[in-house]
Amino acid sequence: MQLLPKGKKILALSGGVGGAKLALGLRHCLPPRQLTVVTNTADDFEHLGLSISPDLDTVMYTLAGMNDQERGWGLSGESWTNLAALEQLGGDTWFQLGDRDLATHLIRTQLRASGKNLAEVTAYLCRKLGVAVKVLPMSNDPVRTIVQTEKGEMGFQQYFVRERCEPKVSSFRFSGVESAAAHPEFLSLLRDDSLAGVVICPSNPFVSVEPMLALDGVRDALSNCHAPVIAVSPIVGGKAVKGPTAKMMQELSMPTNATAVAEYYRDILDGFVIDACDASEAQGIEAMGINTLVTPTVMQSLQDRIDLAEQVARYAVRLAQPDLVV
Amino acid sequence: MQLLPKGKKILALSGGVGGAKLALGLRHCLPPRQLTVVTNTADDFEHLGLSISPDLDTVMYTLAGMNDQERGWGLSGESWTNLAALEQLGGDTWFQLGDRDLATHLIRTQLRASGKNLAEVTAYLCRKLGVAVKVLPMSNDPVRTIVQTEKGEMGFQQYFVRERCEPKVSSFRFSGVESAAAHPEFLSLLRDDSLAGVVICPSNPFVSVEPMLALDGVRDALSNCHAPVIAVSPIVGGKAVKGPTAKMMQELSMPTNATAVAEYYRDILDGFVIDACDASEAQGIEAMGINTLVTPTVMQSLQDRIDLAEQVARYAVRLAQPDLVV
Numbered sequence: 001m002q003l004l005p006k007g008k009k010i011l012a013l014s015g016g017v018g019g020a021k022l023a024l025g026l027r028h029c030l031p032p033r034q035l036t037v038v039t040n041t042a043d044d045f046e047h048l049g050l051s052i053s054p055d056l057d058t059v060m061y062t063l064a065g066m067n068d069q070e071r072g073w074g075l076s077g078e079s080w081t082n083l084a085a086l087e088q089l090g091g092d093t094w095f096q097l098g099d100r101d102l103a104t105h106l107i108r109t110q111l112r113a114s115g116k117n118l119a120e121v122t123a124y125l126c127r128k129l130g131v132a133v134k135v136l137p138m139s140n141d142p143v144r145t146i147v148q149t150e151k152g153e154m155g156f157q158q159y160f161v162r163e164r165c166e167p168k169v170s171s172f173r174f175s176g177v178e179s180a181a182a183h184p185e186f187l188s189l190l191r192d193d194s195l196a197g198v199v200i201c202p203s204n205p206f207v208s209v210e211p212m213l214a215l216d217g218v219r220d221a222l223s224n225c226h227a228p229v230i231a232v233s234p235i236v237g238g239k240a241v242k243g244p245t246a247k248m249m250q251e252l253s254m255p256t257n258a259t260a261v262a263e264y265y266r267d268i269l270d271g272f273v274i275d276a277c278d279a280s281e282a283q284g285i286e287a288m289g290i291n292t293l294v295t296p297t298v299m300q301s302l303q304d305r306i307d308l309a310e311q312v313a314r315y316a317v318r319l320a321q322p323d324l325v326v
Numbered sequence: 327m328q329l330l331p332k333g334k335k336i337l338a339l340s341g342g343v344g345g346a347k348l349a350l351g352l353r354h355c356l357p358p359r360q361l362t363v364v365t366n367t368a369d370d371f372e373h374l375g376l377s378i379s380p381d382l383d384t385v386m387y388t389l390a391g392m393n394d395q396e397r398g399w400g401l402s403g404e405s406w407t408n409l410a411a412l413e414q415l416g417g418d419t420w421f422q423l424g425d426r427d428l429a430t431h432l433i434r435t436q437l438r439a440s441g442k443n444l445a446e447v448t449a450y451l452c453r454k455l456g457v458a459v460k461v462l463p464m465s466n467d468p469v470r471t472i473v474q475t476e477k478g479e480m481g482f483q484q485y486f487v488r489e490r491c492e493p494k495v496s497s498f499r500f501s502g503v504e505s506a507a508a509h510p511e512f513l514s515l516l517r518d519d520s521l522a523g524v525v526i527c528p529s530n531p532f533v534s535v536e537p538m539l540a541l542d543g544v545r546d547a548l549s550n551c552h553a554p555v556i557a558v559s560p561i562v563g564g565k566a567v568k569g570p571t572a573k574m575m576q577e578l579s580m581p582t583n584a585t586a587v588a589e590y591y592r593d594i595l596d597g598f599v600i601d602a603c604d605a606s607e608a609q610g611i612e613a614m615g616i617n618t619l620v621t622p623t624v625m626q627s628l629q630d631r632i633d634l635a636e637q638v639a640r641y642a643v644r645l646a647q648p649d650l651v652v
Contacts, residue, residue: 048432049375049439079407085429089454091436099425103411106374110417113375128415 003313004034008196010313011189012037015208016055017072018234018242019201020062021299023133025309026199027063028302032132034196037063038186040203041118041137042145042174042211043156047095048086050105051112054157055208056122056137057104064129072242075100094162119183134185138212141180145207146173156207165244168251174211182215190221197316198222200231202297204245205264206252213268222268228319230271230312233258236298237277259284266290271319273297273312291319329639330360334522336639337515338363341534342381343398344560344568345527346388347625349459351635352525353389354628358458360522363389364512366529367444367463368471368500368537369482373421374412376431377438380483381534382448382463383430390455398568401426420488445509460511464538467506471533472499482533491570494577500537508541516547523642524548526557528623530571531590532578539594548594554645556597556638559584562624563603585610592616597645599623599638617645 004010010030014023014037023037037059044053061067061075068076078098087093097105104125111121117140126135145156149167159165189195203209213219222229235258240246246256254260258274262285265272269290274281275297282292293315299305330336336356340349340363349363363385370379387393387401394402404424413419423431430451437447443466452461471482475493485491515521529535539545548555561584566572572582580586584600588611591598595616600607601623608618619641625631 049436050432079405079425081405081425082408082428082432085426086432089429089433089451091429091433099405099407100411102408102428103415103417106376106408106412107415107417110375125415 003029004196007194009034009036009194010197010199011195012199012201013209013212014059014201015040015203016058019203020059021305022201022232022309023059024062025305027133028306029310036134036189038136038138040208040211041139042143045155045157051109052105059135060126060131063131063133074098095157136183136186139180139182139215143177143180143211144175145211146175169248172206174214177214180215182218187217187221190225195227197227198229199312202232202234202241204243205261206248228270228316229268230316231265231269232273232297233261235261236275241298262290271315329355330522333520335360335362335520336523336525337521338525338527339535339538340385340527341366341529342384345529346385347631348527348635349385350388351631353459354632355636362460362515364462364464366534366537367465368469371481371483377435378431385461386452386457389457389459400424421483462509462512465506465508465541469503469506469537470501471537472501495574498532500540503540506541508544513543513547516551521553523553524555525638528558528560528567530569531587532574554596554642555594556642557591557595558599558623559587561587562601567624583607588616597641
């Protein structure tokens with residue numbers, strides 16, 4: 001039995017590791033043509049002269065089943081010979097590129113230099129890695145998250161990897177976002193009859209999702225979307241399932257709970273998915289006018305990912321028929 | 327006992343593997359400050375967006391004791407994980423870059439992009455790898471060997487690696503050589519009182535040595551050099567010790583013997599070193615006005631390299647005192 005009516009699609013918005021888990025779940029419960037994953041590119045950067053797109057790579061590797069689950073990032077079966085040699089030569093090694101991963105960046109850099117845009121490169125890499133789902137960069141134009149911290153401004157990867165998210169943050173800006181165009185298929189899918197729902201994956205709201213929302217036309221298209229827009233809370237039991245979301249919320253003087261995330265997204269949300277352990281917050285979120293689904297959201301096993309994805313897809317179908325929502 | 331008088335230097339001109347063997351021998355029998363190795367850069371190329379200098383790397387790795395002697399090229403203890411990943415992604419793999427070697431090219435490309443010239447990058451890499459001898463690129467400007475073959479023109483690495491030297495060659499040209507400047511230290515050392523001798527290593531005369539000679543001012547400086555200019559024959563017993571030299575000589579309708587190499591270099595040579603097995607050619611070469619040293623020249627062991635280097639250095643000293651030459 002299909003989760004979605006024939007010809008209908010889910011658009012998932014994903015950052016890196018946390019979002020990719022739900023994207024993988026969706027990939028397992030939907031046929032490839034019924035899923036498009038738009039991925040944050042504001043944490044892209046240049047390193048050793050290479051064009052690196054960490055979130056795109058995480059989504060792609062995860063959908064290809066090539067991600068390392070124990071380490072939590074990068075490729076499984078990775079080796080680090082090049083990194084050791086770089087270190088001997090005094091090269092930058094704070095951003096760890098594995099020998100296999102490096103091939104992705106070499107190919108991307110080469111194809112970009114030959115004139116291909118980021119979406120074309122991504123499609124090429126996905127084809128080579130056997131990823132049948134459409135993975136789109138949020139934009140073909142460069143957008144770069146700059147983190148304002150107590151130690152001054154720094155690029156996202158410098159903050160995230162080199163500084164291990166330690167400096168206290170005060171704000172973020174997305175350099176280039178004013179002139180960047182959302183990928184045309186991203187915007188058109190938001191307005192297309194085939195759209196059954198938008199799923200904002202449990203990614204960091206400030207640095208993974210916000211850059212996508214900040215692209216011209218995206219927030220409006222989400223606010224006015226004919227299909228339900230659903231977010232899955234990245235905060236469970238007052239903690240971030242992954243990454244610095246909770247720490248950032250504290251530093252931004254926000255309560256570190258699911259409600260604060262719902263509040264952050266309230267202009268665009270139809271539905272919000274919170275973990276069973278946060279059930280007590282449901283009433284308050286509903287009071288903001290956001291329908292709420294309470295369900296286990298922590299994705300440890302593959303089955304957890306599939307179960308949550310199935311719940312979210314069914315939820316989108318239900319929200320699209322408001323009379324049926326209890 | 328020192329081979330050279332205090333303050334005197336040997337300038338070695340080297341291509342890749344064959345030349346690097348003698349350079350290593352010279353490194354073992356001379357203090358670092360008494361040896362400068364100028365290296366061919368006309369086989370440099372761009373691959374996967376990386377700046378690759380095969381001869382410079384071979385010389386550098388050899389002097390650092392890091393070269394793979396069994397395989398005959400590249401680094402010892404090399405691994406090939408990146409290459410396998412590149413292949414999966416449909417990348418170019420005909421030029422095999424090992425995981426460790428790749429670090430050299432990443433660093434070189436990054437430093438070049440930051441504005442450092444090739445000599446500065448080479449000095450940096452040598453310092454990091456513990457190479458105390460001065461290794462200089464023949465020029466900081468790009469020169470590229472183009473091989474004219476029966477299958478059309480092709481870049482040197484395409485000919486050498488991708489086509490495995492199989493197409494019959496008819497001529498060579500060195501794209502960019504007219505506007506390239508020999509490295510200033512290369513030219514100035516040729517005119518400097520400290521020069522005790524120039525050693526043209528047993529490298530390919532056409533594609534390893536000729537690009538250096540073709541740089542403006544170099545052939546003149548060698549012809550008029552106050553110090554002896556000595557070449558070691560890359561042809562032994564009618565065969566090339568390494569690489570396509572003999573095959574090229576046949577295709578260029580030259581006899582494949584040491585004499586033909588001496589003839590090729592005759593305008594610049596004071597002395598020529600031929601292998602004991604070619605002793606019968608000595609008289610003919612002497613008849614061209616080129617002093618000849620007959621000695622074992624095939625370098626299998628490290629001791630062979632040191633022995634030949636010592637012979638060549640002593641020969642330079644003898645040739646500089648013509649009255650003493652018997």
